[in-house]
Amino acid sequence: MGRPHNRAMPRPRKGEKIRAMLSLRETTVLADIAEAKVRKDIETGLLAPIKSANVERLLFRWADIFVFAAVYKGDLLSAALRKKAFAELEGLMAPSCRRHFYDHLDAEALLAATLMRDRPSQLFGARDRLKLDDYLFIDIAKVIEDLAPRVDLYAKGLTHIEKKDGVLGGEAVFKNTRLSVNHIGKMREGGEAIADIIEDYPYLHHDDIEFARLYFKAHPVLGRPPRREESGNLPASPAGGGRRAQARQVGPSQPRARLV
Numbered sequence: 001m002g003r004p005h006n007r008a009m010p011r012p013r014k015g016e017k018i019r020a021m022l023s024l025r026e027t028t029v030l031a032d033i034a035e036a037k038v039r040k041d042i043e044t045g046l047l048a049p050i051k052s053a054n055v056e057r058l059l060f061r062w063a064d065i066f067v068f069a070a071v072y073k074g075d076l077l078s079a080a081l082r083k084k085a086f087a088e089l090e091g092l093m094a095p096s097c098r099r100h101f102y103d104h105l106d107a108e109a110l111l112a113a114t115l116m117r118d119r120p121s122q123l124f125g126a127r128d129r130l131k132l133d134d135y136l137f138i139d140i141a142k143v144i145e146d147l148a149p150r151v152d153l154y155a156k157g158l159t160h161i162e163k164k165d166g167v168l169g170g171e172a173v174f175k176n177t178r179l180s181v182n183h184i185g186k187m188r189e190g191g192e193a194i195a196d197i198i199e200d201y202p203y204l205h206h207d208d209i210e211f212a213r214l215y216f217k218a219h220p221v222l223g224r225p226p227r228r229e230e231s232g233n234l235p236a237s238p239a240g241g242g243r244r245a246q247a248r249q250v251g252p253s254q255p256r257a258r259l260v
Contacts, residue, residue, distance in 0.1 A: 016159040017114035020061065020102075021050065026218040027060040030151050031068040038068060046083055050099065054107035061102075062120035063093045065151055070130075070143045081132050088130055092140070094123045120155050121148035150214065157211030172215065174208065184209055185216025 028035040041047040042058070049058040067089045071082050090098060096116040105113060117123060121144055130138040161172045161181050172181040179201065187197055194209050 018118075018120075018155045018158055019111075020113035020115050021059040021110060022062065022064070023218070024049070024058040024060060025220075026154075027064050027068060029214060029218040030065045030154055031072070031147070033068050033072040037072045041079075041082065044079075046079055047086060050102050050110070052105065052107040052110045055110060059110065061097055061123075062115060062151065062155065063089075063097045063123040065120070066124060066140075066143050066147055069147055070138045070140065076136070077132070081136070084132055085130070085138065088132075089138075089140075092124050092127055092130070094125070097123045115155070119148075119152045121152050153207055153211055154214050157208065157215065160208065160211070161215075172219070174204070177203070181212050182216045182219060182221055185212035185214070186221075188213040189216055 022030075024035060024038065028038060038047065042049065049060055051059055067086065070089065071077060071085050077085065094117070095101065102110060102113065124140065124144060128139070128141045130140055132138060160175055162175050163170050163172050167173055167178055168180055173179055174181060174184075184197060184201070184204070188194070188209050194206055197209050198204055198206070
């Protein structure tokens, strides 16, 4: 009898913190909306990221995933209604996630900030709908219901990976392994069955693989492959791996990943 393949990754242990800030690409991937729509509103001043003067990247909160999905999923909202939606949704967030909570932080503190909740889907108060006009509403409950599984999985997955100097050139790997998160994500995004991936990497859970797919989409691989001295020896696994895993491990070095 084959091993089951629907194991979920463990919940974050006490003390495992989730970073509070996300990149623009992470936010739009998790919201499943076009990045170009957000960039246009940033350029026109309609939308402002969470940003310190010394931070080069555009930063957003976990709550912004739900905001973006609510505002940008369709093309019905005018600029005036989008501006109104941003203001109204801000008031519905948990106080620890609102913009003013981060305004006083410098660049170092902003990047080191952690989420106050175990699950990002808990960042909005209980409310079913947001009225924007006489006959136009945003179904907030539906937005949260649709996105919560994907968003919470991604947040949990971040606690299961790490970056170390000298390991795959600093690329994200699953904790206590030398297995690239983007490598697994690329396999899954390319159509590899979860059962086949777990057969090769039996120490991975079902959710690890689905998280890796999202991480791969949110962190496109750019630049040159790592030098041999950066990538080190073969990826080590706590529980070994199948023949196909061993074949992959002796293949070419996996490319470096940079945050965009």
